[in-house]
Amino acid sequence: MEIGGIKINLPKLGGNKPTQKQEKYADLNEPIQDTFQKRSDEDIQKAMSEFSRLNNGEGKSYDFAETCQFKYLYKNGAIDVDVVKHFKDGSDFDFYNMAPIYQMKNERGEGPEFYNRVFKAIDSIPNGREATRFIQNKFEPLKEFTIGFEPENLSTLDETINAQTPLGKYYKFAADNGKLLEETVSEKSGHFPVQVKTHTKDYKNNKEIEKVQNYDSKTKFLITSKQVVTTKDKDGKMVKQEIMTPSEIKGMYDVEVVYANGKKEQLAKATVDKKTGIKSIKKDMKSEDGTRTQFLYEDDPKGNRILDYKITDENGKLLMCRSQSFEVVDDNHFISAQNGYKYDITVNDKKITVKDLHHETEAEINFDKKFKGKKEEVINLLKKVPGEELFEVVDSVKKLKGKGKDEVLTSAYSPLTRNINIGDDLMVFLHELGHAKDFQVKNGRKYLQGKANALYSDNKDIQKVYLKECAKFNATHSDPERQHIDYFTQAKGHYGGKWGGLAEVVAETNALTNTYADEQVEALGTRQQYLQQHFPKTIAMIKDHMNWKDDLTAIEFYGT
Numbered sequence: 064m065e066i067g068g069i070k071i072n073l074p075k076l077g078g079n080k081p082t083q084k085q086e087k088y089a090d091l092n093e094p095i096q097d098t099f100q101k102r103s104d105e106d107i108q109k110a111m112s113e114f115s116r117l118n119n120g121e122g123k124s125y126d127f128a129e130t131c132q133f134k135y136l137y138k139n140g141a142i143d144v145d146v147v148k149h150f151k152d153g154s155d156f157d158f159y160n161m162a163p164i165y166q167m168k169n170e171r172g173e174g175p176e177f178y179n180r181v182f183k184a185i186d187s188i189p190n191g192r193e194a195t196r197f198i199q200n201k202f203e204p205l206k207e208f209t210i211g212f213e214p215e216n217l218s219t220l221d222e223t224i225n226a227q228t229p230l231g232k233y234y235k236f237a238a239d240n241g242k243l244l245e246e247t248v249s250e251k252s253g254h255f256p257v258q259v260k261t262h263t264k265d266y267k268n269n270k271e272i273e274k275v276q277n278y279d280s281k282t283k284f285l286i287t288s289k290q291v292v293t294t295k296d297k298d299g300k301m302v303k304q305e306i307m308t309p310s311e312i313k314g315m316y317d318v319e320v321v322y323a324n325g326k327k328e329q330l331a332k333a334t335v336d337k338k339t340g341i342k343s344i345k346k347d348m349k350s351e352d353g354t355r356t357q358f359l360y361e362d363d364p365k366g367n368r369i370l371d372y373k374i375t376d377e378n379g380k381l382l383m384c385r386s387q388s389f390e391v392v393d394d395n396h397f398i399s400a401q402n403g404y405k406y407d408i409t410v411n412d413k414k415i416t417v418k419d420l421h422h423e424t425e426a427e428i429n430f431d432k433k434f435k436g437k438k439e440e441v442i443n444l445l446k447k448v449p450g451e452e453l454f455e456v457v458d459s460v461k462k463l464k465g466k467g468k469d470e471v472l473t474s475a476y477s478p479l480t481r482n483i484n485i486g487d488d489l490m491v492f493l494h495e496l497g498h499a500k501d502f503q504v505k506n507g508r509k510y511l512q513g514k515a516n517a518l519y520s521d522n523k524d525i526q527k528v529y530l531k532e533c534a535k536f537n538a539t540h541s542d543p544e545r546q547h548i549d550y551f552t553q554a555k556g557h558y559g560g561k562w563g564g565l566a567e568v569v570a571e572t573n574a575l576t577n578t579y580a581d582e583q584v585e586a587l588g589t590r591q592q593y594l595q596q597h598f599p600k601t602i603a604m605i606k607d608h609m610n611w612k613d614d615l616t617a618i619e620f621y622g623t
Contacts, residue, residue, distance in 0.1 A: 101139055110137050113144045120151050132158050141166065149178045154185060155195050163199040163208075171205055171238065184210055184236040187243065200235070202537050202545050204555035207244065209235045209542075224251060224278060227285045228259050228546065235542065245541050259285060265541040269295045272543050282472055284586035287316075292544065307592070311335045312342050313582035316592050331592060340364040344579055346595065351535040353377030354599045360579055366391040366447065372576055374603045382603035385576055389449060399449040406450020415445055417453040426457045436484075437465030444487045449577060452496060459499040471583050476570075478502040478510040489578045490587075497573025500609065501566060519605055520566040529565050529601045536597045547589045551598070568598065572605045 102110075114133055119125055125133070136142040136158055146165040150156050156164075168177040185191035188210065196211035211233035217225060224230065228249050235244045247263040257278035264271055271293045276285040290307040303322045310317045310333035318330040330348040335341070346358040355375050362368035367390055374383040390398045395410040405420040415428040433456075434441050441463050445453065456463070461481035466474065471486035476498040483495045505515040519525055533552050537545065545552065550567050557563035571594060580587045595602070 102137065107134065107138055110144055114147070117144070117147060117151065120155070129158070136162055145175070146178065149175070149182075153182060153192060155193055156197055157195075160195065160197040164197050167199045167204070167208060167238070177238075180238070180241045181208070181210075183241045184208075184234070184243075187241070188234045196229075196231075196233070198229075198233075199555065200542070201549065201553045201555050202533075202542070206238050207235055208238055209233050220257070220278075221251065223283055224257075224259055224285065228261060228276060228543075230259070247541075247543060258288075261543050263541050263543050268539055268541070269297070270541065271295070272541055274543050279586065281469075282586055284472075286586050287547075287589050290544075305330075307589070309588075310344075312344065312579075314580040314585045314588040315344055316588055318348070318592065318596075330596070348596045350532070350597050350599050351539055354382070356595055356599045358595065370577065374599045376600070382600065383606055385606070387449065387577065389447070395446075397446065399451075401449060401451050404451070406453070408446075408450055408453065410442070410446060415442075415453065417450050419450065419454070426454050428453065428456060433460075433463055435462055435464040435482075437467060440465035440467065440487045441485065444485065444489065444492055447489050448492070452493065452573075452577065455496060455500055459503040460496070468583065472586075476502075478506045481506050488581065488583045490574045490580050491584055493574040493577050494570045497570035498566065500573060501569045517562075517566065517569075519569045519608055520562050522608060525569075525601065525604050525608065526562065526565060528604050529568065529598070532598045532601050544593070547593045548597075550590060551594055568594065568601060569605055572602050573609070576602070576606055 111130075111134060114125070114130070114137075117125065119129070133142065133147070137144075141162045142158060142165050146161050146168075147158070150161050150164065164178065164181055168174070171177060181197070185194060188194075190212075191210065194210045194212055196209070196213050198209040198211060200207035200209065211229065211231055213225070213229065213231045214221070217230070221230060230249050230251060233247045233249075235246070236242060237244055244267045245263055245265045247261060249259055249261040252258050252260060257280075259276045259278070261274040261276070262272070263274075272290070273293075274290045275288045277288050278284075279286050287307065288309060292305045294302045294304075296302050301323050303320055305318065305320050307316050307318045309315075310331075312333040312335060315331075315333035317332050320328040320330060322328075331344075331346040333342070333344040336343070341361060341363050344358065344360040346356060349355050354377055357371075357373040359371045360368070368388070370385070370387040372383065372385040372387075373381070375381055384402075386400075386402055388400045392398060397408040399406045399408065403421075407418040407420055409416050413430055415430075416425065417428075418425045428445065430438060430442065445456070448456070459481070460483055462483075464482060464484045466484055466486040468486050468488075471488045471491055474483070474485045474488075474491045474495055476483045476495040478498070481499065483492070483499065485492050485495060501517045501519045502510065503518060505517045505521075509515040516522075533554070536552065551564050551571065553564050559566050571591065575591055575595060580591045
């Protein structure tokens with residue numbers, strides 16, 4: 064939106080009135096909604112009268128554009144006169160950066176004492192009164208905030224980068240006591256390739272994080288080229304380093320832990336056999352509570368592949384065990400297997416036929432009825448899809464609209480139409496199909512009216528496990544690491560609403576339990592690595608609930 068030629072960036076409006084009541088799971092970082100509430104014409108008139116008597120930090124009256132900006136923010140409940148009075152003289156914050164201070168105060172159920180705590184934080188850092196940014200932490204929105212110095216006169220490229228990794232210097236504080244938690248510096252360097260180098264000191268966890276990202280001009284994403292997380296003891300000596308670098312398979316990362324005594328531990332490794340072309344991905348890693356993930360994937364140039372995926376909790380209890388194979392018989396005949404259940408897949412000019420050889424059931428996907436757009440892209444894609452997922456295409460999707468390969472990252476599922484717009488990439492398709500499975504009873508008018516629950520992302524048991532793993536992850540990782548999976552863990556301001564992050568975890572689980580992030584979607588590799596390593600119990604529970612549908616099918620066939 065623009066007013067008076069000045070672009071105004073506003074937080075998302077809408078939501079409920081602020082409340083101090085602690086809801087269930089609140090201590091587990093439950094996602095929250097924005098607390099803006101529109102004000103009456105009478106309130107607006109009173110506020111504008113009071114605002115008109117204020118001077119800005121330079122002792123001058125606010126100009127027309129600034130007045131319009133304040134009025135718009137105030138009208139929508141995003142700011143008030145009191146926060147302007149507090150910060151107009153003692154800081155360089157504009158209204159856009161005063162607004163989240165006001166909102167965070169309300170969401171925490173505090174009064175002006177919160178403003179005093181913000182000033183305490185400002186005064187604890189060098190040149191703090193010159194800081195231009197106040198950021199309410201999107202992962203811990205009630206617990207953490209950041210004071211930052213953003214570079215001036217950002218170019219269009221800088222703006223694109225800044226939206227992914229904030230450029231400049233930033234200090235993060237605990238909202239309860241104003242204690243400094245971490246400081247981060249991010250700088251753009253070079254012209255080709257354009258790189259962003261980030262250095263973070265995490266005082267809470269005694270870590271240092273060095274991250275280098277390359278800007279991909281084609282996708283406009285930052286892609287991690289190296290990350291080193293150094294954990295130190297209380298005396299500042301290195302305990303271990305976790306090093307993440309791109310593997311031989313684009314989109315996958317090698318992760319190695321090097322200890323102070325020289326011992327090394329390989330958490331993830333992806334290789335390509337130069338003679339056979341066989342790709343191998345091996346992972347053996349543990350989450351914060353000791354839950355172990357073991358992952359093995361292999362494929363060959365012909366398209367044959369195997370996948371074994373096992374998750375056990377800290378006590379050795381099996382949470383998930385998935386064994387899958389996909390065999391290419393010829394260009395139009397495929398056999399897939401999932402934990403012993405076999406599927407026969409055949410393709411002709413008009414349709415794909417998939418047969419469940421165990422339950423003796425069959426389904427068809429008619430090209431003319433099911434496809435729109437670039438049909439060849441969709442046909443080539445579906446020739447790689449496992450049999451059980453083809454049955455889900457029949458059950459959960461109305462139409463498949465083919466897109467070009469250069470449009471893969473714009474793929475999407477619509478719960479309104481039950482359609483998937485997709486290009487020829489297996490990981491992305493299975494992600495979107497995961498959304499379709501989640502929303503198979505919450506679509507169309509029911510989705511608009513909110514009259515039905517999503518099968519998995521609205522499941523209370525899954526939500527509880529997810530929130531616990533979010534809390535553990537946030538407690539032990541800095542923002543530059545959290546940023547890798549903000550699509551899954553953002554607790555405030557997620558485009559999908561309160562449980563939007565979990566809905567994306569559901570979709571990603573459907574993908575990463577079948578395949579991996581390949582070269583076409585290289586930018587998604589780090590998010591998949593972090594999700595697999597740190598959210599194993601959530602993945603296992605989602606997959607367990609997804610399997611219930613298969614169990615019901617078996618009961619219908621065999622009886623109880």
